[in-house]
Amino acid sequence: MRQEEQSKKSSRKEIDIVESTEEALQEAKEINEEYNYLNVISENLALGQARAISKNPNKGRLSGIFVSVKDCLVVKDVESTAGSRILKGYKPVFNATAVQRCIDEGAIIIGKTSQDEFGFGSFSVNVGVDCKIPLNPYDTERACGGSSGGAGGFTRKFSKRHIALGESTGGSIVCPASFCGIVGLCPTYGLVSRYGLMDYANSLDKIGPMAKNVDDAALLLDVISGFDEKDSTSVGKKDFMSGMKKDSKLKVAIIEENFGKGTDEEVKQAVISALDKAGIKYDKVKLPLTAKYGIATYYLISMSEASTNLAKYCGMRYGKHEKLDGNFNEYFTKVRGMHFGKEAKRRIMLGTFARMSGFRDAYYMQAMKVRTRIIEEYKNLFRKYDILVSPTMPFIAPKFSEIQKLTPLQNYMADIMTAGPNLAGLPHMSINAGFSKKEKMPIGIMFIADHFEEGKMLNIGKKVEGSLND
Amino acid sequence: MKGVKVDRELILKVAENARLELTDKEAEEFVKQFKDILDAFSQIDEVDTKGIEASMQPVELKNVLREDRTEPSLSQEDALANTEHKKDGYFKGPRAV
Incomplete structure (x- = not known):
């Protein structure tokens, strides 16, 4: 090829990728006007990445694929607030490992997705002060699920090839996947580095993909998983x-x-018929401890950890600042009172209480021990079975008017099916199993596998996905 | 732990420990909600955990050790990039007392 032709070809390609990124950004803005899926659209970053790829065609596995990032994962120079006003204005000086690995494979980072403040919710209605609530892509009177609600809705609505980086502590990947009719995959605890994640609860947080299909979820998981020396809980790569x-x-x-x-x-019915349609035979098993004590155990541990993790947000080093008035206790107390939302305050308070002297053994330590027994309960079943199946959520995406009537405890009960695998650090995945007849809202089926058995989960997920698409 | 007495005094004590300023309305709401929540969570009392070890993580972790040598880390400039409260290369905090 003559040099002239070659450069013509490459400039043509440059226009293609840059143009399609411009189009994508335009589409993202239009979607966002109506649905509130993105706290920030990272226009400059995306265009810069598109130009770089066009000039130096990247052979990466995510080359030119759009990736959105849940707001609690840091992206260098892009405002990252975990959906909280207390971090307003914070522009990280580094990338989270999961984000960096996507960029290294040629992904174009399109924005930061909306969420419950610090992940504190199951419906993405507990967004921080001044933040907007994401609306379900199928019915704007209903919730996206939480806490990775923006990621779920955007993945459903955005027309370009896109995969979302979500995060789950007690169900925050599979719940919005179920309510938005997409695939959500929460990996084994420790498989994906948490470096650069604004922690909710260290012993429970997992970063994972949300995608339109099982193949894309597997692809992103393969990119982001593996050992990272920056995270002491990170484990080696497994071939799933x-x-x-x-x-x-x-x-x-x-x-x-x-x-x-x-x-x-x-x-x-939808879950059972999805299994039947794929020709999958199944037994019935019981998880009595998990069913009865999973929610309480999960919330006691997660709130306790959250209450210490959120101690660092005090208006000094990043995020919201106020005039330095009074002594340090008075200043921190004022800033935190002003800028945390109500659910964040509630969970910090409950977690602080559960760790206070006189209560610590009965709540926090007891919960850690019950967790051991819950893990054993699952492990016993995995001696005999490869995959456990459940609905992801007990109901379809509720209306905002219904959520408003729930007490905090009723809100927490929504995690009845997802708390268990999250507590035990087990990989679990939700895929769409069909739609409700009257409301035409998506229903999710959840697969749970033993630690590091993501491969089996993806295997059955693909089988069910394939038979439902037939 | 059944029968914890949740009242305004306890809520304000917890808020003080957590360095949170609550409005009167918030404190009042929390009294009612905490009763409800702690009652339900106290269920875990029933589980026999005699001789059971606490799981601080869900999967077993090994100690990660590295050689003790200096490596590049966050620069002072970067560390201060997100704060308004700084002076002479340091964070400037509220007064101690």
């Missing part, structure tokens, strides 16, 4: 991609408690 492709006979069981009277009939 080959497990995904293997044509293996998996032993499957459904979790009986999750098909009880607390679960909507239509949800139960």
Whole structure:
């Protein structure tokens, strides 16, 4: 090829990627006007990345694919607030490891997705002061689910090839995946580095992909997983991609408690018929401890950890600042009182209480011990089964008017099915199993696998996805 | 732990420990909500955990050690990039007493 032709070709390509990124940004803005999925659209960063890729065609596995980042993961020079006013204006000076790995593979970072403040919610209605609530892509009177609500809605609505970086502490990836009709994959605790994540609860937080299909979720997980010396809880890389492709006979069981009277009939039916349609045989098993004590154990641990993690937000080093008045206790107390939202205050308070002398053994330490027994309960089942199946959520995405009527405790109960696998650090994934007849709202089916068995989970997920698409 | 007495005094004590300023309305709401929540969470009392170790993490972790040598880290300038409260290369905090 003559040099002239070559440069013509490359400038043509440059226009393609840069142009398509401009289009994508325009689309993202239009979607955002109506649905509030993005706290920030990182226009300059995205265009810069598009230009760089066009000049030096990147052979990365995410080359030219759009990636959105949940607001609690830091992106260099892009305002990152975890959906909280207390971090307003904070522009990180480094990238989270998961974000950096996407960029290294040629991804274009399109923006920061909206969420419950610091992840404190199941419906993305507990957004920080002055933040907007994301609306369900199928019905704007309903919630996206939480806490990765913006990621769920944007993944459904955005037309370009896009994968979201979500984060889950007690169900925050699979819940919005279920309510928005997409795939959400929460990996084994420690598989993905948490470096650059604004912690909610260190022993529970996991970063994972949310995508339109199982293949894209697997691709992003493969990119972001693996050892990182910057995270002391990070473990080595596991080969789950080959497990995904293997044509293996998996032993499957459904979790009986999750098909009880607390679960909507239509949800139960959709999950069972998804298994039947894929020709998957299953046994029934019970998880009595998890079903009865999972929620309390999860919330006691997560709130306790949150109350110490959020101690660093005090108006001194980053985020919101006020005039330095009074002594340090008075100043910190004032700043935190002004800028944390109500659910953040509630969880900091409950966590502080659970760790206070006189209560610590009964709440915090007891919860840590119950967690051991819950992990054992799952491990016993995984000696016999490869995959456990449950609805992801007991109901379809609720209306905002319904959520308003719930007490905080009723809100917490929504995590009844997702708290268990999160507490035990088990990989779990939600895919769409169909729609409710009357409301036409998506229903999610959840697969849970043993630690580091993401491959089996992806395998069955693909099988069910394939049979539903037929 | 059944039968914890949740009143305004306890809520204000916890808020003080947590360095949170609450409005009167918030404190009042929390009294009612905390009763409800702690009652439900106290259920975990029933679980027999005699001789059971606490799981600080869900998966077993190994100690990660590295050689003790200096490596590049956050520069002083970067560390101060996000604050308004700084002086002579240091953070400037509220007074101690």
